[in-house]
Amino acid sequence: MAQPKIGTLRNGKVYRFDPVEVAAHWVHTISFFALLITGLVLFAPGGAGWLAKLLGGVNVTRLLHRVFAVPYALISLPLLVFFSPRGAKEWFREMFHWDKDDIKLMMGYFPEILGRHADLPEAPKFNAGEKFNSLLTLFTGIGLTLSGIIMWWPQSFPQWLVRLAYPVHDLAFLGMCSMLCVHIFLSVAHPKMRAALEGITTGWADAEFCKEHYGKWYKKVVTKG
Numbered sequence: 311m312a313q314p315k316i317g318t319l320r321n322g323k324v325y326r327f328d329p330v331e332v333a334a335h336w337v338h339t340i341s342f343f344a345l346l347i348t349g350l351v352l353f354a355p356g357g358a359g360w361l362a363k364l365l366g367g368v369n370v371t372r373l374l375h376r377v378f379a380v381p382y383a384l385i386s387l388p389l390l391v392f393f394s395p396r397g398a399k400e401w402f403r404e405m406f407h408w409d410k411d412d413i414k415l416m417m418g419y420f421p422e423i424l425g426r427h428a429d430l431p432e433a434p435k436f437n438a439g440e441k442f443n444s445l446l447t448l449f450t451g452i453g454l455t456l457s458g459i460i461m462w463w464p465q466s467f468p469q470w471l472v473r474l475a476y477p478v479h480d481l482a483f484l485g486m487c488s489m490l491c492v493h494i495f496l497s498v499a500h501p502k503m504r505a506a507l508e509g510i511t512t513g514w515a516d517a518e519f520c521k522e523h524y525g526k527w528y529k530k531v532v533t534k535g
């Protein structure tokens with residue numbers, strides 16, 4: 311069956327993400343979590359005891375961290391760019407394009423997160439919080455990958471660069487972890503944003519949710535299918 315057009319409205323759901331966008335999101339998420347768990351063992355003094363044991367020891371964890379780094383660095387982004395150029399273009403354009411409505415949305419975000427209704431402007435395909443998360447994901451991803459490569463092959467780089475790679479890797483990891491807490495809270499626990507999880511899992515998201523949360527996008531692209 312032919313793939314629906316993005317924005318197709320069918321049975322109360324809107325087609326928001328194609329299968330490549332969904333796959334890229336989940337490859338990134340799974341490899342990120344695997345790197346986070348194995349990275350924590352390497353970060354903690356003494357190798358985080360029970361966690362290291364569970365993973366087969368610090369040396370096995372070191373190896374696992376390098377194994378998971380490969381899909382993290384080499385699959386999600388190329389998958390998106392080469393197999394869903396429309397999705398990639400849209401994601402890049404949106405994350406680098408901020409207007410005064412995005413700033414207003416960002417400012418009104420905290421009352422909204424806490425469940426109070428703020429009078430927020432309509433959002434495009436990605437709201438200001440998602441744009442911010444995208445920027446952080448992209449830039450910490452680049453930082454983690456470059457510093458990780460230097461830590462992986464330290465003999466191939468000057469000593470000062472190897473010494474710098476560790477704090478860069480740690481700062482990027484801590485920055486991404488704090489964003490991750492908000493991201494998980496919103497997508498899994500927040501009553502109003504939970505519907506977004508269905509969109510990035512099946513490609514189809516509730517139409518009322520889209521109309522309310524991505525009003526500009528909804529008006530521009532949604533058509534009955």
Ligand code: HEM
Pocket residue numbers: 342345346348349350352353372375376379380382383454455457458459461462476479480483486
């Ligand atoms: C392509 C991506 C990545 C590469 C190539 C990479 C590579 C590495 C390497 C080689 C090490 C040193 C391991 C050792 O002690 O032998 C390391 C440590 C570490 N990694 Fe990664 N990593 C990547 C992504 C990530 C991500 C996404 C996270 C977490 C979200 C992460 C968290 C950590 C932490 C916390 C450490 C310990 C750093 C320390 O000892 O101060 N890494 N990584």
